[in-house]
Amino acid sequence: MTQSQKRAILTLVIWGLVAVGFAALFFGDGGPVTFGADKGRIVSTAILIGVGFTAYFVMLYLTRSRPGATRVVADERDLRIASRANGGTLIVVLVVVYLACIGLWSAYQDGGCVPVGWLWFLGYAAAMLGYLTHAAATLLLNRGMGDHGQG
Amino acid sequence: MARAEISNQIRRLRFEHGEMTQQELAERAGCTRQTIGALEQGGYVPSLALAFRIARVFQVGVEDVFEFEE
Numbered sequence: 443m444t445q446s447q448k449r450a451i452l453t454l455v456i457w458g459l460v461a462v463g464f465a466a467l468f469f470g471d472g473g474p475v476t477f478g479a480d481k482g483r484i485v486s487t488a489i490l491i492g493v494g495f496t497a498y499f500v501m502l503y504l505t506r507s508r509p510g511a512t513r514v515v516a517d518e519r520d521l522r523i524a525s526r527a528n529g530g531t532l533i534v535v536l537v538v539v540y541l542a543c544i545g546l547w548s549a550y551q552d553g554g555c556v557p558v559g560w561l562w563f564l565g566y567a568a569a570m571l572g573y574l575t576h577a578a579a580t581l582l583l584n585r586g587m588g589d590h591g592q593g
Numbered sequence: 594m595a596r597a598e599i600s601n602q603i604r605r606l607r608f609e610h611g612e613m614t615q616q617e618l619a620e621r622a623g624c625t626r627q628t629i630g631a632l633e634q635g636g637y638v639p640s641l642a643l644a645f646r647i648a649r650v651f652q653v654g655v656e657d658v659f660e661f662e663e
Contacts (some may be wrong), residue, residue, distance in 0.1 A: 521638055584627070587631055588636020
């Protein structure tokens with residue numbers, strides 16, 4: 443398994459857990475309508491996201507290339523996969539955020555305003571979606587560009 | 594324009610050169626084992642530089658390793 447594949451799997455685990463925790467905090471106990479006024483949930487969510495980022499950067503550090511290593515860690519194929527994953531991630535995140543905005547507008551246009559809690563959701567969800575999409579794209583592209591694990 | 598395909602003889606050449614493993618070839622060509630695997634399965638087209646490095650490992654020309662088909 444390459445370094446990029448290892449990192450992608452660990453990224454899916456870390457941000458998947460954070461996403462589940464965030465969803466539980468955001469949609470529970472009053473949901474998006476009360477989220478914006480609930481300082482406790484806002485702080486808890488911020489702590490959760492902070493833990494997620496910390497875990498992510500610790501993971502990057504632990505999976506770094508060791509000095510003096512002789513084996514190639516990331517070659518041209520890995521760079522090509524990363525480039526395609528970046529492009530795909532950008533498109534996915536843009537489309538999802540766009541559709542979410544359209545959805546919120548449709549749902550709240552009669553009410554006159556969108557609860558501010560949804561803005562928190564959009565911000566955090568876009569970041570998590572970016573990490574998750576990039577990791578998934580990396581794994582799919584690794585599979586699609588050959589090497590099905592056969593020695 | 595017809596789609597170009599690039600096939601290769603890497604697997605055969607590996608076995609002809611002392612049953613070289615994918616890892617050994619990867620280390621000598623300066624890439625990962627996964628890239629060698631991807632090349633052999635036809636799932637990846639290498640850059641010119643990598644193609645030359647692989648050919649150099651086998652001490653043959655690039656066209657003896659890779660074949661351009663249309």
